[in-house]
Amino acid sequence: MRAFALSRLLPALFSYTKIYPFSKYQLPVLIFFGLLVVGSILLTIFKTPNYGIDFAGGTVIQVRYDGAAPIDSIRTALVGSRFEGAQIQEFGSASEAVIKAPASTNELGSDVSDEIGSLLKETGSFEIRRVDMVGAKVGEQLRTAGTMAVIVSLIGILIYITIRFEWRFAIAAVLCTVHDVLVSLGFVLLFEVPINLDILAAILTILGFSLNDTIVIFDRIREMLGKAGVSKLDNVIDEAISRTLSRTTLPSSFVLAGALITASLALPNS
Numbered sequence: 001m002r003a004f005a006l007s008r009l010l011p012a013l014f015s016y017t018k019i020y021p022f023s024k025y026q027l028p029v030l031i032f033f034g035l036l037v038v039g040s041i042l043l044t045i046f047k048t049p050n051y052g053i054d055f056a057g058g059t060v061i062q063v064r065y066d067g068a069a070p071i072d073s074i075r076t077a078l079v080g081s082r083f084e085g086a087q088i089q090e091f092g093s094a095s096e097a098v099i100k101a102p103a104s105t106n107e108l109g110s111d112v113s114d115e116i117g118s119l120l121k122e123t124g125s126f127e128i129r130r131v132d133m134v135g136a137k138v139g140e141q142l143r144t145a146g147t148m149a150v151i152v153s154l155i156g157i158l159i160y161i162t163i164r165f166e167w168r169f170a171i172a173a174v175l176c177t178v179h180d181v182l183v184s185l186g187f188v189l190l191f192e193v194p195i196n197l198d199i200l201a202a203i204l205t206i207l208g209f210s211l212n213d214t215i216v217i218f219d220r221i222r223e224m225l226g227k228a229g230v231s232k233l234d235n236v237i238d239e240a241i242s243r244t245l246s247r248t249t250l251p252s253s254f255v256l257a258g259a260l261i262t263a264s265l266a267l268p269n270s
Contacts, residue, residue: 040186
């Protein structure tokens with residue numbers, strides 16, 4: 001029954017002939033997202049980022065147990081040690097766990113494998129698969145490289161859109177992309193999510209989807225502006241967005257659904 005209802009809802013929602021009055025709500029939407037951008041900029045300026053091990057430096061220890069990795073027992077065993085507060089989660093399979101501590105082996109001043117082995121001896125039978133250290137200098141280099149990757153991507157987008165369309169579309173496309181990146185970064189800072197290579201990859205993914213949606217919609221607007229008889233820009237925008245909903249909404253929706261499912265499976269074990 002649900003599948004039948006969905007099969008009827010999707011064609012109705014993404015009907016090529018149905019035009020939604022998006023421009024009718026442009027003022028409240030602009031105000032809302034303008035406030036989000038301002039808030040994100042203020043957070044970027046005044047809030048210190050919570051850099052993860054990839055960018056701040058630290059130690060990653062991978063442990064494999066004979067059975068399921070006892071995440072809670074590992075966390076309890078580390079209380080009172082220099083590893084207290086480390087991020088602990090399953091890695092690859094239920095029998096493996098990874099411990100991410102915000103301190104390098106140089107700062108620890110002792111053999112990490114021996115110390116972890118001593119701390120976790122009561123948690124079960126296990127072996128330490130690897131101990132990786134990211135120094136503070138390497139983390140700083142990664143931060144610089146990550147920032148440059150985003151900046152170069154935005155410049156590339158500006159050049160590409162300018163060549164494909166015209167400068168007005170290019171500026172609008174970059175503003176849209178900067179908005180998406182800023183708001184995403186704002187939420188990361190607000191909830192103090194550790195900023196690491198995974199977050200950087202997520203921001204670049206958002207940038208890619210934003211660019212795809214922008215190109216699809218702008219291409220339709222350009223096509224419609226070239227037609228005779230079109231007099232009002234608001235009508236052109238409404239029709240362009242409405243007729244490209246399936247190409248812009250569905251890909252992002254499926255990616256979001258996959259991310260939520262993955263997160264729901266990972267969070268209980270982190």
